[in-house]
Amino acid sequence: MIAELSNKARSDRYGSKINRTHSPVRAYLVPWLSIVLGSLVALLPVASAVPLVPPLGFLMLLSWRLVRPGLFPVWAGFPLGLVDDMFSGQPFGSAIMLWSATMIAIEILETRFPWRGFFQDWAVSGLLATGYLMIAALFSGGKLGLTMFAVLVPQVVLTLALIPILSRFVSGLDRFRLARVRGLD
């Protein structure tokens, strides 16, 4: 006698497989859109006197790149950086250059260390984000001084603390992205 199938047998983490498949619009749009929104969020809610909000667009890009390697083409830093430059207040071109360089850097790192874990990912994105904040401050067009870098410290700490939370968030977005919502006819 054939036993009844487990009710999880015909579904995976993205939902039931019966008569349902991924939506291509969602699968392709969600990562790009979430990074653009990340760039915008830094602009909107606070008019603060010190830079405090972590560079959310950049952190989203890092998280997507590390959570889903191969999802973004290597050249994705260019268009996404272009959008970020419109709103970040940095001189135009700074995010284009730094985001492209970051994508290439992760690609090289991945070839060098193919096996990765959570703490390695955290270390990699922490180092990259700290470097990004420092270099962006250098190229901000303002006067350089010790105060400028002293001001960066709380922002760097916040950024480092936010990285694991953001990578959880991005993996949540990834499940949403691949949810089986489209009906098969």
Add this chain to the structure above:
Amino acid sequence: MAPNSSRRSGHSRRAQYGQFTGYVLAAVGAALGAVLLGVSLWRPDTFAGLRSTATDAVAPVGGASAVARTESQGLFDSISGYLAAGAQNAALRKEVELARIRLKEAEAVKTENARLKSLMGFSESETKPVAVARLIGSTASSTRRFAYLGAGRDQGVGVGMPVRSPRGIVGRVLEVGNDSSRVLLLADTESVIPVRRSKDEVVAFAEGRGDGKLRIRLINLGINPLKKGDVFVTSGAGGYYRPGIAVAIVQEVTNDGAIAAVISDPAATDFVSVEPIWQPRAVEAAQTPVDEVVGE
């Protein structure tokens, strides 16, 4: 976990070329970014049009979030006010008494001022603001301190106009879009504003430090006359700002000046008004190179 090996293109020529093109594009992108960055550091207003169009597009959302921001701050204020009500009441009563006395004194000064002005045949009208708008956001993650304003060219805002809140100067308009504009805040490292001490003629420059504070640099070096709590107002030099608007309050005295806090903190600001440039001809004259003037 090892990454999926989609990057390993195998023997497929098409895949190999595709991957190679990706790397080339990324390198070209980075190089292009470096060139653009160089251009915009060299000529900061090159991409102003592009940027202001983008800000125009998100300005309505910014307006909505500005409302939420100020309302939530009001909520926190009212909760903390409730907790501190008793002690505050006594302190405020004392302050009101003092303020009444000062008000009488101010009235006396005002009439005397009017009398002296009429003696000199000097007439000064109240300046009407060009536009009143909300600060819809700021560059919260960059080290540069810019804010975005919900009014632009269509409302008559022009480059260089001073932006102020009821408390004091906030900054100066840097770029103008159709419905939004970018404001250089006082705390930005590129911002320098001529000031004088409110009670006498000690003149100085207030430079932004990038951390929300200003550095007061005295013009006449000698014995530093500044004290903690001194208030600096605009001096009117340079022609951009009308004299007598509050700028900063001294927090810490240093060897050659002081560190001061901005009186009108942009985070606590709801509506701001854009004022016309105080003396447009002085600003024009300052922008004309000397040899051009001599050459005429």
